[in-house]
Amino acid sequence: MEINRLWQDNLKTKIKCFFVQLFFMKYEFITSKFPSSVENIRDAEVIVFGVPYDATVDFLPGTRFGPKIIREAANFIEPFDVELGKNVLEEVKIFDLGDLEPVRGDAKKTVERVEEQVKEIIKMKKFPLMLGGEHLISLGAVKAFGKDAKIVCFDAHYDLKEVWQGCDYAHNTWLRRAAEIIGEKNISLIGVRTGDEFEYDFSKKMLVNPSIEDLAKFVKENKIYLSIDMDVFDPAYAPGVGTPEPFGLVPAYVLPIIELIAKTSNIIGMDVVEVRPLEDRKTEVLAARLIFKSLLYMSQI
Numbered sequence: 001m002e003i004n005r006l007w008q009d010n011l012k013t014k015i016k017c018f019f020v021q022l023f024f025m026k027y028e029f030i031t032s033k034f035p036s037s038v039e040n041i042r043d044a045e046v047i048v049f050g051v052p053y054d055a056t057v058d059f060l061p062g063t064r065f066g067p068k069i070i071r072e073a074a075n076f077i078e079p080f081d082v083e084l085g086k087n088v089l090e091e092v093k094i095f096d097l098g099d100l101e102p103v104r105g106d107a108k109k110t111v112e113r114v115e116e117q118v119k120e121i122i123k124m125k126k127f128p129l130m131l132g133g134e135h136l137i138s139l140g141a142v143k144a145f146g147k148d149a150k151i152v153c154f155d156a157h158y159d160l161k162e163v164w165q166g167c168d169y170a171h172n173t174w175l176r177r178a179a180e181i182i183g184e185k186n187i188s189l190i191g192v193r194t195g196d197e198f199e200y201d202f203s204k205k206m207l208v209n210p211s212i213e214d215l216a217k218f219v220k221e222n223k224i225y226l227s228i229d230m231d232v233f234d235p236a237y238a239p240g241v242g243t244p245e246p247f248g249l250v251p252a253y254v255l256p257i258i259e260l261i262a263k264t265s266n267i268i269g270m271d272v273v274e275v276r277p278l279e280d281r282k283t284e285v286l287a288a289r290l291i292f293k294s295l296l297y298m299s300q301i
């Protein structure tokens with residue numbers, strides 16, 4: 001439903017723009033959309049949308065601006081990839097829907113909206129690429145895929161708390177809720193380095209910080225939902241996150257892992273979350289490049 005509405009709005013805007021351009025506009029105008037390679041949703045393979053939501057965070061707010069700044073960064077970096085000799089906008093048909101309006105005061109309803117939206121995208125046989133926002137929004141995507149997909153989650157934190165400050169829908173409980181749906185054995189966590197003893201115990205049935213060999217076995221020929229919390233990286237590389245945690249991963253270490261997953265499994269959806277604005281712009285540039293590279297790795301199969 002939501003997509004149909006957005007699609008109609010988009011069409012109206014297009015018609016309006018056509019006439020405006022015909023008579024008034026001499027130059028192209030730079031948009032704040034994620035770089036797109038197709039004009040309409042029907043031609044897209046990858047559908048990008050943002051969820052500007054950070055209502056359950058308990059440390060640093062601001063990830064509601066994540067989708068906006070990732071888009072900005074993606075417009076400033078080269079879509080051509082030197083390592084692969086390919087241009088992501090030529091290899092992958094990307095279309096940006098814009099931001100999904102969250103229900104600011106209701107985390108559960110926000111997750112439901114994400115779930116409905118992702119289900120619509122799945123119905124259209126497209127690939128959802130979600131920009132966050134706090135990590136709770138990933139739960140909506142996981143619910144939409146249900147038992148169809150295993151999860152590979154890059155994160156400094158377990159996010160496995162049973163309940164947090166009276167809330168069972170929060171940024172640090174979402175993976176627990178996800179585990180209740182798809183089972184602990186279908187989840188792999190990479191880069192985890194902090195949590196409480198209960199999360200530590202609960203995570204024992206999951207594949208946590210696996211060796212490359214074990215990860216390769218876990219993902220091989222499976223459907224994978226890939227969730228990247230930018231705090232998995234060391235704060236030196238990605239300081240603009242909601243909950244920074246020291247002793248993190250180096251981007252150059254993470255990239256071949258993503259390449260392995262992309263080339264040996266079937267990634268069916270992806271999100272990049274927890275980006276918050278800082279003046280140095282490091283975090284969103286890393287997020288944008290990571291998205292471009294992941295899409296290119298997936299398109300190389």
Ligand SMILES: [Mn+2]
Pocket residue numbers: 135155156157229231232243274
């Ligand atoms: Mn995290």
